[in-house]
Amino acid sequence: MDTIYDQVKEFLDKGETVAVATIVSTKGSTPREVGAKMVVTAWGEILGTIGGGCGEADVRREAIEVIRTRKPRSVRVDLLDDISSDSPAVCGGIMNVFIDPWWKEKEGGT
Amino acid sequence: MIDLAQELIQIKREGAAAVLATITGADExxxxxxxxxxxxxxxxxxxxSIHDGALLRAILKEADTRLREERSKLVPLEIPGTKGRAEVFFEVLPSPPKLIVVGAGxxxxxxxxxxxxxxxHVTVLDDRLQFANRERFPDAxxxxxxxxxxTLKGIPITPSTYIVLITxxxxxxxxxxxxxVHGSAKYIGMIGSRRRIKACFQRFRDEEKVAEEVIQRVHAPIGLDxxxxxxxxxxxxxLAETIKVRRGGTAQSLSGR
Incomplete structure (x- = not known):
């Protein structure tokens, strides 16, 4: 079974920088659990999901910045805000997402 | 980072357990x-890429707990020797649970x-070839x-092993x-009527002086009601019972009815 890291490695092999976004903590009801991940490429392509909807779109936008600057950042996704919207992704919770750039030459250490 | 990615892929292939700790926030x-x-x-x-020995020791200790609980978590850690603190996300990469099914009926x-x-990961064991074979168990x-x-003697049993006795x-x-019964299996379930199981446990107590807490670990009769x-x-x-043991929970209807 392929993991998200198989996909990450493929991009790194090609010399691309990707952003790995991970839900590190949640409060209230969220679409996915702590540890859920998605990978965003420099073109904004998404692999995996952290729950879809507006929150995911916010994270994607931030992830593209992370790739550009090669600096990680933490993003708080508030799913309370758009309670009025009809999006099925509205859960009423908050999730903190860590977005980390990965590229081939970055120190990973072995 | 390519080495790290390769290492993570390798761990998954081998079915090994690991923890990836990432600093997500730190005092300056x-x-x-x-x-x-x-x-x-x-x-x-x-x-x-973390080199501070004292911090690594703190991370190792927490990683051990994370792995035992099989739960990824963000944990604030004091950075030893400084007044600073770091937020560390522990991502648990659990070993896939192994199920040993004894009795191929x-x-x-x-x-x-x-x-x-x-x-x-499923192992089927029986003493009859006409039951324990590929035709009956194409997915095993x-x-x-x-x-x-x-045969059970020779099978490695770890805290991620689940054993179902249904001979x-x-x-x-x-x-x-x-x-x-004395091994480290996460789950042991045994089929049988209450009467037979009671008799079996009594023999364990009498003949072998098996401690009560060891006997209490055995799920028998097997399964949820x-x-x-x-x-x-x-x-x-x-299987629902094995998940209950692995993840916790009450096995009650969520509706409370």
Whole structure:
């Protein structure tokens, strides 16, 4: 079974920088659990999901910045805000997402 | 980072357990930065970009707890020797749970199918080749034929092993149970009527002085009470019990009804 890291490695092999976004903590009801991940490429392509909807779109936008600057950042996704919207992704919770750039030459250490 | 990615892929292939710790936030004077990582496998640092020995020791300790609970978590850690603190995300990469099905009869067939859907690594064991074979268990990862209690001796049992004793008779289940009851399996379930199980446990207490807490670990009669009638339903009730043991929970209806 392929993991998200198989996909990450493929991009790194090609010399691309990707952003790995991970839900590190949640409060209230969220679409996915702590540890859920998605990978965003420099073109904004998404692999995996952290729950879809507006929150995911916010994270994607931030992830593209992370790739550009090669600096990680933490993003708080508030799913309370758009309670009025009809999006099925509205859960009423908050999730903190860590977005980390990965590229081939970055120190990973072995 | 390519080495780290390769290492993570390798761990998954081998079915090994590991923890990837990532600094997600740190005080400025702490000497670490967000994004720094450390990969822990078998209680040792396998790879990483964190170099502070004291911090690594704190991470190793927490990683051990995370792995035991099989739960990823963001944990604030004091950076030893400084007044600083770091937020560290521990991502647990659990070893896939291993299910050993002892007895290849009519419950085992749907049980193995369902267990594969649930991503268990499945071993089927019976002493009869006409039951323990590829035709009956096309999905099983491993099919073993031999004396059941004797064969169990040779199977490595870890805290991610789940053992289901569903042989054709109590005279087979009981020696198997003797073989594994003191081991480190996460789950041991044994089929049988309450009367037979009570008698079996009494023999354990009398003859072998098996401690009560060891006996209490055995789930017998096996499965959750959902009034099962068919082999398929019994298989479901057994697997539901293994999930309950793995993840926790009450096995009550969420609606409270």
């Amino acid at each position: 004077n702490g000497g670490v930065e967000p994004g720094q990582k450390c990969l822990i496998r078998d209680g040792k640092i396998k790879a990483g 009519h419950i085992a067939v749907p049980l193995v199918k369902m267990a594969k859907i649930l991503n268990y 990862d491993e099919i073993l034929v031999g004396d059941m209690a004797e 054709r008779g109590h005279q087979y289940d009981e020696p198997c149970l003797r073989e594994i 959902i009034k099962t009638e068919t082999p398929e339903e019994i298989a479901l009730s057994i």
